Amino acid sequence: MKKIVSHLPPRHMDDFIAISLLSYLYPDAQIEYVHPQKVPQEYLDNPSIILVDAGSSYDPEKNNFDHHHDLNLECSLSLVVKKFFPELYTCKVLRAIDITDRFGVKKAVEEGLVSLDREVDEKRKIILLSEINKDTGRIAYRLLEYAKVVDLDHNSFISMLYDTMRVAGLTQKAQEELRRQREEYERKVSDVVWKDIEGFKVAISYESLAPYHSDFFSQTQADMIIERNSMNREHTSIIVNTGKAHKDRAIELADRLVEKEEVVFRHANGFIRVINKRVEEFVKEV
Numbered sequence: 001m002k003k004i005v006s007h008l009p010p011r012h013m014d015d016f017i018a019i020s021l022l023s024y025l026y027p028d029a030q031i032e033y034v035h036p037q038k039v040p041q042e043y044l045d046n047p048s049i050i051l052v053d054a055g056s057s058y059d060p061e062k063n064n065f066d067h068h069h070d071l072n073l074e075c076s077l078s079l080v081v082k083k084f085f086p087e088l089y090t091c092k093v094l095r096a097i098d099i100t101d102r103f104g105v106k107k108a109v110e111e112g113l114v115s116l117d118r119e120v121d122e123k124r125k126i127i128l129l130s131e132i133n134k135d136t137g138r139i140a141y142r143l144l145e146y147a148k149v150v151d152l153d154h155n156s157f158i159s160m161l162y163d164t165m166r167v168a169g170l171t172q173k174a175q176e177e178l179r180r181q182r183e184e185y186e187r188k189v190s191d192v193v194w195k196d197i198e199g200f201k202v203a204i205s206y207e208s209l210a211p212y213h214s215d216f217f218s219q220t221q222a223d224m225i226i227e228r229n230s231m232n233r234e235h236t237s238i239i240v241n242t243g244k245a246h247k248d249r250a251i252e253l254a255d256r257l258v259e260k261e262e263v264v265f266r267h268a269n270g271f272i273r274v275i276n277k278r279v280e281e282f283v284k285e286v
Helices: 013-025 041-045 076-084 092-103 105-110 118-128 134-150 154-167 172-190 213-220 247-257 279-285
Strands: 003-007 030-034 049-052 193-197 200-205 224-228 236-240 263-266 272-275
Touching: 003 013, 013 049, 013 076, 013 092, 013 118, 013 134, 041 049, 049 076, 076 092, 092 105, 092 134, 092 154, 118 154, 118 172, 134 154, 172 213, 200 213, 200 279, 213 224, 224 247, 224 279, 236 247
Parallel strands: 003 030, 003 049, 200 224
Antiparallel strands: 193 200, 224 236, 236 272, 263 272
């Protein structure tokens, strides 16, 4: 295998574990990160390049494993496991990661797949900031094997993954980066501008709050965030708080706000859309 290609940060457990497993399986493959809407056609057509969570294509014969274009598709991790690691496919942990990635943590909690725990979430964040390589893949594979045998729950899996990576010396830089990101996040929050749009509480940020959208929604109870896109400063992201009871109306509002814009990406469940316009210009019109 020549390359394992995925999207630019921020990472989610879906793509982190998928890339890790593939790196363990193909240790000589180069890992490359690209803008998810700028995947070269040659990458899509070349089966020696595995596309993970980017490219808007699910074609296992060509090794394309994205799901964002179709809500009925499982997350990219599940799609990768189904082809390359079928012995792990029925693991309950994968179901928890899948539901969280596609429908949000609230849905996963409602289904009893995830429990909200601040300490576990801290460990998850450190994991996602760690370097992905064959060592993280080896650890993830062995833990998923164990998780399937003992029917391990999601939170225990995250804690065990973190602890094993920490002992192996794979988390130190990530812990330092998390501290830096936290300081930056607090500064960004202090600069947020608030606006009422049709009765919805909307936060406007001229910087990206990623990967702390969930934290921000919990902290402020905002209905929506309008912010500079984390992957392209010329783009604007509009993100809906799917934890609110009126999320469907908020999604409808978000879609109406961008109906005259060039939408470069819209998640299948509607919680995020990205438009080809700078946030400074877009907010003048809403």
